[in-house]
Amino acid sequence: MAEYEPKIIAFVCNWCTYAGADLTGTSRIHYAPNVRVVRLPCTGRIDFMLILQAFGQGADGVIVSGCHPGDCHYTAGNFHARRRWMLFRRLLDFVGVDMRRVTFSWVSAAEGAKWAELVNSVVADVRKLGPYEEFPQRLGGPGQKPIEVA
C-alpha cells in the first residue's frame, strides 16, 4: 500500500459544526478530502453505537463535533453530550477501540478555519497510525448489518 488514504467519518451537529464547515467552503479554505460528514440535529443525538458502527464500516478515524458548551441550539443537548463523551471514552476504551482515533471537538458556525484545521490534523494523525485493520476485522469486516443494541 503505497498511498494510504485514511477514511474519516465526522458526526456533526446541524447548527454549529455543519454550518462551520459550510463557512469553510464559503471562505474557500482547502482541507484534506478524506472526511465524510454525517449531519445530525445535535451532538446529543450521537450515541456510542454510531461510533462503533463507523469503525465497523471501515473508518480509520472518527470526529465528533458540535457547538461549544453553552452555545448549543438546544439548551442542554451538548451538555448531555459532553457528559456522555466522558462515558463514551470509557466504553470505547473498554471495547478496545484505539482512542487516538476518536476526536471530540467543538466547532462553531463561525469557525470555518478551525474545521479545516481539525480535519487536517485528524487526517495527519490517523495517517501516522496507519489503517485501522484490527477493528473492522473484529466486527466481521465492512458492509455488515448495523450492530444490534442490547
Added chain:
Amino acid sequence: MRFGFFPGCSQEGSSREYQESLREVASRLGIELAEIPDWNCCGATAAHTLNHRLALALPARTLALAEQAGLDEVVVPCSACYNRLAGTRHELLHDEALRQQITDIIEMNWHGATRILNVLEWLNRVAGELPGHVSAPFGHRVACYYGCYLTRPKALAACRRIEDPIEMDELVRAVGAEPIRWAYKVECCGAGLSVSRTESVARLSERIVSDAVERGAEAIVVACPMCHTNLDLRRDAILAAAPPGGRSRLASIPVLYISQVIGLAMGVSPRPLGLHRHHVPVRLSAAPPSVAPVAPGEGEE
C-alpha cells in the same frame, strides 16, 4: 462523667489559676478530668510561624497520646491550644498524605478518634448540672470576651455566631451574671506578641478594656490564658497606652476566667480558685445586678 484533659503549658505556670479553678469546678460537678499522659506543648504561634510541619507534629503527638489513652473527648481550656489541637486534627483528617507524613515524624499511629472540646463547648455540655450547685449567684455585669481563637476559623466552628458569639454569655447568665452587649467580644488582644511587642498588645487590649468599662461592665470574663495575660498582667502597659484622662477608670476592672466566675457562683472561696494570683485584684461586692438581664441577640425593644 469523665473527660480527657489537656492543661497546656501556661496553666502549669503563669496561668495556673485557670487550671486550679477548672479542676475545682469539675470536681464539684462530679466530673473527672483525666490528663493526657505525658502531653507536650502544642507549639503555639511559634511553631506556626517558623515551621509548618512542626506546628502539626507537636499537637499530633499529643493527639496520638490521647488516642492511646482511650480518651474520646479532650477538654482544652486554652483557646490557643484548642486552635492548634483542633486545627491539626482537622487538617490531618482532610489530607491523607499529610497525615502519613506527620505520623511518620512522630513515630506514632493516629486515627482521629479523639474529639477536641474547647472550654465553652464543654461547660455548656455540663451546664445542665449547674443550677443545683449555684449557691451565690454572680450578680454582676460582665463583659464576656472571646478573642480570636474561640470563634475562628470557621472550619473549627467553636461558636455558632462568629461575629457575636453567645456561648459564654449563656454560661454566665446561668450563674446569675448579666452579660453586657459590647463591641469587642471577638477583637484580637494581641495574642502571642505579648512579650515581643508589648506596645502593640497594649494598644489593642486598651480598646477592649475601655469598651468594657464604658459600657458598664464590672468584670471581664475570658476563657483563654493568653487573653488573661494580655488584659490582666499587661494592665500597666494598657494604662500607659490609654489617653491620659481615662487611665484611672481602666485600672480596676478585674479579668476573671469563666471557671472562676462559675466557681464563685458555686460558693467556692477565692483562694482555691486562684483569685489571689491575678495582677488586677478581684474586689467585687456581692450586689445584685441593677438591670434585668437582656438576652444577647435580642433587639433593643
Added chain:
Amino acid sequence: MSAPVKHADGTAGLAEAVAAATGESVFNCYQCGKCTAGCPLAEEMDLAPNQVLRLLQLGQPGMDEEVLGSLSIWLCLTCEQCSTRCPQEVDIPKITDWLRQESQRRGVANKKAKAILAFHKSFLDTIRRGGRLHEVGLITTFKLRTWRLFQDVLVAPKLLARGKLSILPHRIEGHAGVKRIFERCEAEPANPAHKGDQA
C-alpha cells in the same frame, strides 16, 4: 490552582510558589480591602494585608522581595479576622505563615522583626529541650537573644510573687521523642513545595 506566573526574567513568581505550597491563590483576591479594614495590626504594618496580596499578584521585579522583606508578615497575629470576613475566602494567615518561613529561608527577614523572631525561636528552644514550655527559660533565652534585659523584669517578680513561675523546667518523659520530632521537621527544607528559586 492558579496559572503559573513568571517574572520578566523567566523565574517563577512568589505567587506561584505560594499556590504550590499552600493551595491558596492570591489571584482570588479582588482588592476590596475588607481584610485590612478589620486587621487589628494594619496600622502598624508597612504593607497592609491586601497590599501584600497585590504585590504578589503583580509580581513585577522587586515586588516579591518587598513582600518577603516586609515587617507585616511578622506582625500578623494569625487572628484570622481577615480570612473570616474575606468575601473571596482568601486564607491570608496561611499565606503569611508560608511567607515568613520563606523569608527566613532566604535570610531576608525584616530587621525590625528581630524581637518577634527571637521570641518564637526561644519558645521553641524550651520545648525542644523539655517537651513543654518553660516560661522562665523562655524569658531568659529571649532576653539573651534580644538584649532586652530590663523589659519584663517588672513583670517577672509579679509572677513569682503570685506563685505563677516555676523556676525549674518540667521535662516530659518522651522528651527524647520530641527532640526527634524537631530534628525531622527541621531536617527537610522548611518549604518543601517551593520550586521557583530566584537568582
Added chain:
Amino acid sequence: MPRIGVFICHCGENIGATVDCAAVAQAAGRLPGVVHAVDYKYMCSDPGQSLIKEAIREKRLTGVVVGACSPRMHEPTFRRACAEAGLNPFLCEMANLREHCSWVHEKGEVTTQKAIDLVRMLVEKVKRNRPLTPIRVPITKRALVLGGGIAGIQAALDIANAGHKVVLVERDPSIGGHMAQLSETFPTLDCSQCILTPRMVEVAQHPNITLYTYSELESLDGFIGNFRATIRKKARSVDESLCTGCGACIQKCAQKKIPSEFNAGLGRRTAIYVPFPQAVPNKPVIDRARCTYYKSGRCKLCEKACPTKAIRFDQEDELVTIDVGAVVVATGYDVKPTSFFPEYGYGEYKDVITGLQFERLASASGPTLGEIRRPSDNEVPKKIVFIACAGSRDPAKGIHYCSKICCMYTAKHAMLYSHKVHDGQAYVFYMDIRAGGKMYEEFVRRAVEEDHVRYVRGRVSRIYQKDGKLIVKGVDTLLNSRPVEVEADLVVLATAMTAQPDAEELAQKLKVSYDGDKFLNEAHPKLRPVEMNTAGIFVAGACQAPKDIPETVAQASGAASKVAGMFSRDELSREPVVAVVNRQPPPVWSTCVGCFLCETACAYQAIEREEIRGRDGSLIRTIAKVNESVCQGCGTCVALCRSKSIDLQGYTNEQVYAELLAL
C-alpha cells in the same frame, strides 16, 4: 421498491470546475434503487426545478437527492419543488457538493469520488425516509401573566392592547410589585408611583384583562397553545363585589401594630388592610394570621364598621381553572434582609437598614412622609453611610454575582439624601461603580461632583454601635489602604437582589429551568432572551436576573410581542423533526421498557408517560410518549434509550445507519 431520482448541480463553475458532475450523475445512476440521475447547470433556477418536478411525475419517484449546495441554503427550495410535484417534501434530501466538497478540495478524481460518496450516503438515507406532515397545534388565544410588578403589568397591557385576553395573577393583595415601593427612580429621578399608578389603573379597567390579586398558581398542565392553569384565589375575607373601598373597617381594626410589608417593616398596618393607598384593587383583605378574630374568636369590629356588609369571615379559598395558550412569568425578586450580615450586627442595629427601607424613608408616601429620619429615634441623620455590594459579589457568605442595580440606586440614595438633608454628609463604600447605561455614568458623577457624596473605595469590615453612633470600619484602598472610620447616624446596605424564595417551586410547577441562584432561565441568553426552554412560556423582569426598570419593561414588551406574534395565528405549525416512541401490535405494544431515561435526558420536558391498559382497564404497562408540540428534535433521548424504542423522525437510527453503511 424505492424509485430514487438524483439531480447533480454544477452551480455554474462552482461545483462543475472541480467535480466531474457528469461522472457523479452516472455513478449515482448505477446505485440500487436509483431510477433517474441527471446533472444540470443551475438546479435552483426555474428550469432546474422543473427538471425535478417533471422527473417526479414521469418517473413516479419515491425519493429525491439533490447534489448541490448546502442544505442550509436550498433545502426549503427543493422541498417546496417536490411538494409542488406531489411528492412529500420530507422525501427530499440534499448532498452538499459545494461547501463541503468542490470549494474545499482540489480538482481531481479524489474530489469527484468524495462527491459520489456523499450522494450515495444520501441516496441510502432517502430510501428510508418516510413521508411526514408538519405538526399543527391549535392555540387558545388567552395569556396567563404571573406576577403583577411592572414586568407583569407591562406584559399584560401590551398583550391586551394587541387584542388578546389576559389573566393577570398577583400573589399580594395589590399589583405594583417593588416599583410601587420606590421613591424616585434613576437615572431621571422621576417619581415611581407617578409613572406606575396610571398603569395599574389601566390594568384594572382594561376590558381584555382579568385580574386575580391575592391569588397564586396552583398548577399548570398542557403544552404550548393549550395550557390549563389552576389558580388559587386566597380568601380575602371581604366580598369584593360589595366592598366600596371606603376604609371604615381599617379605621376600626383592633390590630394596629403589624409591620407593614409595603413599608419594608418601617411602618405599621392593621390586620384588615390595603397595602398602600394607591393599591389596585383598592379593597382590603384580612390577614388571618394576625387578626384577633381568627386567633381568639372575638372582635369583628371591622364587620360592625362596614357600611356595605362586605366582610366575610367564612370565605374560603377558591380554585379557578382557565385555558391559556401562553404564559408570561414575571414574578420578580427579593432582597436580603439586614439580619443576613453578621459583621454588620446580625440585623440588631435598628439604624442599619436596607436600600428598600431607604426607598420608603425617601418616599413621600412613606412612614416619614419623605423626610429622612432614622428608625431608632426619628432623628435626621447627619452622617449617613451607604455600603455597596452588601451580600453581592461575596461568594463566601452571600451570593457570587453582581446585583447590577445597586450601584445606581446607591448613587440615587446618596443624592436624594443630599437634596433633603443640606447639612448632612453621605459616604459610599464601594468596590467598583457599575453604571453602564444611558445617562448612568453621568448620574453617578453628578452625585460626586454636585452633591459631594464621598465615595470610599473599600469594603466595610465591621459595624458596631457606640454611644448612639454606628462605627463603620472600612479602608480606602486608593489611599494606601488607610483605615477609614466613620461615625454614622444611619447605615444603608445595598443588599443583594435575589430570586424569590419560592422560585424553585414555581419553576417546577411550570417545568421551566432555573440557574444555580434560582433565577429563571431564558432559552438563549442572546437570541431568545424572553422565551423559556418550555415552548409557550415566556419570562420578563427580575425573576430572570437582577435588572432595573428600563430593562424590565423592555423585556416585558418583548415577551408580550412574542405572545402576540403567536396569537396572530390560529395554529402553530412546525417541522416534524421530533422524537417518537415506537408502537407495535399487542401483545408487544412497544419495545419501550419504561425506564424513562429519555425523560431525564430531555431538556424540554417533552417526554410524557402513557399508560397502556387492557380491555378490562387494568394497567399493562407505562411507556414513554413524546409530546410532539413540545419536542424540539434534538435527539438526546434517542441516544440514551438503551432499548432503541424512541427514534427521531428525519434522523432515525435506520436512516443514519444507512448513511454509514453506504461507505
